[in-house]
Amino acid sequence: YDTEAEIVTASGQVRLNRDGNFVAADQVTWNRTTGEVVASGNVVVVRPEGDKLVSQRVVLTESLREGTVENLLIVLESGGRLAADRAVRAGETTTLSNAVYSPCPVTGANGCPRDPSWRILAARVIYDEAGSRVRFERGRLEILGVTLPLLPVFSVGTAQGEGYTGFLFPDIRFSRRLGLEVATPFHVSIAPNRDLTLTPRVYTRSLPGLEASYREVNRLGAFQLGGFVSYGDKTDLDETVTNRAIRAYGEAFGRFQFDPHWRL
Numbered sequence: 113y114d115t116e117a118e119i120v121t122a123s124g125q126v127r128l129n130r131d132g133n134f135v136a137a138d139q140v141t142w143n144r145t146t147g148e149v150v151a152s153g154n155v156v157v158v159r160p161e162g163d164k165l166v167s168q169r170v171v172l173t174e175s176l177r178e179g180t181v182e183n184l185l186i187v188l189e190s191g192g193r194l195a196a197d198r199a200v201r202a203g204e205t206t207t208l209s210n211a212v213y214s215p216c217p218v219t220g221a222n223g224c225p226r227d228p229s230w231r232i233l234a235a236r237v238i239y240d241e242a243g244s245r246v247r248f249e250r251g252r253l254e255i256l257g258v259t260l261p262l263l264p265v266f267s268v269g270t271a272q273g274e275g276y277t278g279f280l281f282p283d284i285r286f287s288r289r290l291g292l293e294v295a296t297p298f299h300v301s302i303a304p305n306r307d308l309t310l311t312p313r314v315y316t317r318s319l320p321g322l323e324a325s326y327r328e329v330n331r332l333g334a335f336q337l338g339g340f341v342s343y344g345d346k347t348d349l350d351e352t353v354t355n356r357a358i359r360a361y362g363e364a365f366g367r368f369q370f371d372p373h374w375r376l
Contacts, residue, residue, distance in 0.1 A: 117143075117145075118143065118144040118145045119141060119142065119143050119144070120141070120142040120144065121139065121140070121141050121142075122139065122140045122141075122142075123138070123139045124138070124139075125138070126138065126139060126140045126151070128140060128149075128151075128176060130174075130175065130176045131160075131175065131176070131177075132159075132160035133157070133158070133159060133160065133175070133176040133177055134157070134158040135149075135151055135155070135156070135157050135158075135170075135172070135176055136154075136155070136156045137151035137152060137153055137154065137155045137156075137170075138152065138153025138154050139151070139152050139153055140152075142174075147173055147174040148171060148172075148173070149171070149172040149173065149174060149176065149179075150169070150170070150171050150172075151169070151170045151172065152168065152169045152170075153168065153169075154168070155167045155168060155169065155170045157170060157172075157176075159241070161189055161241055162189030163186060163187065163188050163189050163241065164186070164187040165181065165184055165185070165186050165187075166184065166185040166186075166187065167181050167182065167183060167184040167185070168182075168183060169181075169182055170184075177201070177203075178201050178202055178203070179200075179201055180198070180199070180200050180201075181198070181199045181200075181201070182197070182198055183196075183197060183198075184196055184198075184199050184208075186199075186206070186239070191215065192213065192214065192215040193213070193214055194208060194211055194212070194213050194237065194239060194246070195211065195212050196208035196209060196210060196211035196212070196237065197209055197210040197211075198210075199211075204240065204241045204242040205238060205239065205240055205241070206238070206239040206241070207236065207237070207238050207239075208236070208237040208238075208239065209235070209236060210235060211233070211234055211236070211237040212231055212232065212233045212234075213231060213232045213234075213237065213246055213248070213268075214228035214230065214231035214232070216228035216229045216230060216231070227257075229255070229256060230253065230254060230255045230256070231253075231254050232248055232251050232252070232253055232254070232262070232268075233251060233252055233254060233259075234248040234249060234250060234251035234252075235249060235250040235251075236248075236249040236250065237249070237251075244269055245267050245268070245269060245276075246267060246268050246269075247265070247266075247267040248262070248265070248266055248267065248268075249264065249265050250264060251266065262281075266281075276299070276301055277299060277300050277301050278298070278299060279296060279297065279298055279299075280297040280298070280299050280309070281297075282294060282295060282296050282297075283295040283297070283311075289317070290315045290316075290317050290318050291315055291316035291317035291318070292315070292316045293313060293314070293315050293316075294313070294314050295311050295312065295313045295314075295323075296311070296312060297309050297310070297311040298310045298311070305328060305329045305330065306326075306327065306328045306329075307326075307327055308324070308325070308326050308327075309324070309325045310322065310323070310324055311323040311324070311325075318342075318344050318345075319342060319343050319344045320342070321340055321341060321342030322340070322341055322342070323338070323339070323340045324338065324339050324340075325337070325338045326338070332368040332369060332370065333366060333367045333368040333369050333375075334366055334367060335364065335365065335366025335367075335368075336364065336365060336366060337362070337363075337364045338362065338363045338364070339360065339361060339362040339363065340360060340361055341358065341359070341360040342358075342359050342360070343356065343357070343358050343359070344356060344359060
């Protein structure tokens with residue numbers, strides 16, 4: 113304990129705990145004047161939510177909740193992982209620079225390291241613990257070693273067993289008959305076992321249309337209802353235009369198991 117500088121230094125398997133925030137490190141320095149807590153050497157920070165942060169040096173406030181981390185790994189309670197060159201935590205939000213995220217396991221059944229099937233790399237990542245969301249800026253997707261571009265800004269959910277409401281990745285196509293097609297699906301999470309997706313579709317050579325898809329899983333089985341509606345030219349079999357009218361179709365499929373012997 114440095115009386116003049118008001119600095120307390122603890123060394124050797126240091127353990128700190130405050131308001132459910134747990135810190136383990138080889139050495140911890142606490143500046144009582146500024147309130148800065150510096151943990152170094154095999155640092156592990158565990159949040160009340162269950163997320164675990166691993167680094168070699170972490171600078172925290174006295175509450176052990178906010179601070180700055182260099183070269184860190186965040187193991188999410190849901191099993192996903194976030195790694196970054198630098199992170200700054202303020203309140204319930206952690207902002208990471210040059211980060212990579214993957215929900216896939218990074219170890220095999222025997223505990224050996226393995227590459228995740230897919231991961232997202234981004235210049236800036238914002239992790240919202242309260243909302244269980246990870247927001248990516250200037251990100252790209254890597255699947256089995258192949259890198260694909262993504263949207264400038266998008267987000268994913270981290271909580272297990274929960275659905276999210278929001279826009280999905282847009283679908284862009286081109287055909288000689290319809291021209292350029294742009295679709296922006298909007299997903300609505302109704303319940304853990306039910307959801308709805310509404311997809312407006314805009315064409316350069318035809319009037320827009322609306323597609324809908326409803327899915328549900330219940331105690332008997334699962335089913336899906338879908339449909340599409342538009343307003344445009346009505347053509348005969350010989351492709352001659354007769355008049356304009358509402359055009360639509362519907363579809364449904366599913367499977368129900370009433371008992372071990374009967375199903376539909």
